[in-house]
Amino acid sequence: MNSSFSMMSKLNVFLSPSKIILGNGAASQTGAEVKRLGGSRALIVTDKVVIKAGLTAGVEESLKAEKIDYDIFDKVEAEPKAKIADECVQVTRNGGYDIIIGIGGGSSLDIAKCASVVSTNGGKALDYAGTDMIPRRGLPKILVATTAGTGSEVTRTYIVTDEADSFKKPAHSDFILADVAIVDPALTVSMPPVVTADTGMDALVHAIEAFTSATATPFSDVLAREAIELIADNLLAAYAKPNNMEARFNMALGAMLAGLAFASGGLGIVHGLSNLMGIKYNMTHGRSNAVILPYVVEYNRIANVNKFAAAAEAMGADTEGLTDYEAAEELAPVLFRYLDDLQIPTKLSAYGISEKDIPGLVDGTMKVNRLFVPNPRLPNKEDVRGIFEQAL
Ligand SMILES: [Fe+2]
Numbered sequence: 302m303n304s305s306f307s308m309m310s311k312l313n314v315f316l317s318p319s320k321i322i323l324g325n326g327a328a329s330q331t332g333a334e335v336k337r338l339g340g341s342r343a344l345i346v347t348d349k350v351v352i353k354a355g356l357t358a359g360v361e362e363s364l365k366a367e368k369i370d371y372d373i374f375d376k377v378e379a380e381p382k383a384k385i386a387d388e389c390v391q392v393t394r395n396g397g398y399d400i401i402i403g404i405g406g407g408s409s410l411d412i413a414k415c416a417s418v419v420s421t422n423g424g425k426a427l428d429y430a431g432t433d434m435i436p437r438r439g440l441p442k443i444l445v446a447t448t449a450g451t452g453s454e455v456t457r458t459y460i461v462t463d464e465a466d467s468f469k470k471p472a473h474s475d476f477i478l479a480d481v482a483i484v485d486p487a488l489t490v491s492m493p494p495v496v497t498a499d500t501g502m503d504a505l506v507h508a509i510e511a512f513t514s515a516t517a518t519p520f521s522d523v524l525a526r527e528a529i530e531l532i533a534d535n536l537l538a539a540y541a542k543p544n545n546m547e548a549r550f551n552m553a554l555g556a557m558l559a560g561l562a563f564a565s566g567g568l569g570i571v572h573g574l575s576n577l578m579g580i581k582y583n584m585t586h587g588r589s590n591a592v593i594l595p596y597v598v599e600y601n602r603i604a605n606v607n608k609f610a611a612a613a614e615a616m617g618a619d620t621e622g623l624t625d626y627e628a629a630e631e632l633a634p635v636l637f638r639y640l641d642d643l644q645i646p647t648k649l650s651a652y653g654i655s656e657k658d659i660p661g662l663v664d665g666t667m668k669v670n671r672l673f674v675p676n677p678r679l680p681n682k683e684d685v686r687g688i689f690e691q692a693l
Pocket of ligand 1: 451503
């Protein structure tokens with residue numbers, strides 16, 4: 302792959318939290334970080350699965366050690382609705398908290414980010430949907446990831462579902478970035494294999510899409526390529542044996558790097574196509590993305606064969622002696638084999654989706670066309686229909 306950049310006139314921006322702490326036991330640093338940030342009364346934002354798995358223990362101990370008062374808001378659910386976000390904002394305002402600590406997967410971290418900025422800016426979660434709609438900084442926030450998937454701990458986005466039309470609506474702002482992101486692979490060990498697979502595939506989607514995005518930057522390229530390799534080399538091992546700490550460390554690192562990559566470089570249409578699949582057919586975020594990924598890769602391939610060839614190589618495809626065009630063709634087959642190893646069915650019919658559902662999925666995707674901009678190939682309605690039909 303040619304590693305020079307031709308878009309020299311473009312401004313490239315790198316976005317990240319002010320501080321990232323990575324390592325087994327990193328969650329125990331939370332109390333000291335709260336103190337450093339001047340916090341004295343913290344709200345932990347999380348969900349009941351995280352509480353039940355005991356994943357808040359290290360954070361809570363560290364807060365007690367620093368004599369920091371805290372309460373816990375544990376009502377976050379998967380694909381959180383705006384109502385839950387607004388309730389968390391209200392709790393934050395009424396409780397007089399001066400720092401927010403999110404602990405969990407993407408949903409809990411997104412609601413923590415939302416509580417931080419909406420509590421200081423006024424209004425409700427959906428008021429700030431869009432890009433750079435938040436005028437002022439929020440409460441300081443520390444985000445502790447418990448899955449190796451969404452990368453939410455390092456992105457400048459929160460996403461809530463609008464109950465009025467069932468669409469997920471993102472808010473993007475530099476004020477949403479964490480003051481501290483904590484990536485503690487030890488917290489990911491309790492994930493069952495199916496959750497490891499789904500969240501890990503979400504991270505792989507982020508890495509591949511950021512790498513091949515039309516809005517990729519020199520920063521996102523470096524991070525995304527490394528993320529693809531880390532995930533390709535470690536997800537199967539983490540899936541096969543939950544307490545494989547080396548695989549867990551590398552997956553946590555890979556998912557975080559993928560998050561940093563797409564925060565700067567953008568995504569593609571996988572998240573656009575999967576949006577309604579997740580909501581209407583009860584598939585997890587990671588699963589709906591995983592299933593549609595190889596079909597989108599095959600559709601997008603011709604738009605940037607160099608990048609798709611490099612992605613195939615990073616995924617471990619044997620590209621020796623192949624042209625870039627030929628190597629790019631190897632990416633989708635590698636992904637199908639990978640998904641098969643993770644026991645993720647790659648046909649929509651396996652999830653109760655049939656021919657009659659396609660028009661609704663196509664219309665829903667065309668309405669959420671914000672991801673068409675970074676996607677390497679510009680899709681029209683027939684293209685989107687074709688991708689869904691391939692996946693049936
Ligand atoms: Fe995602």
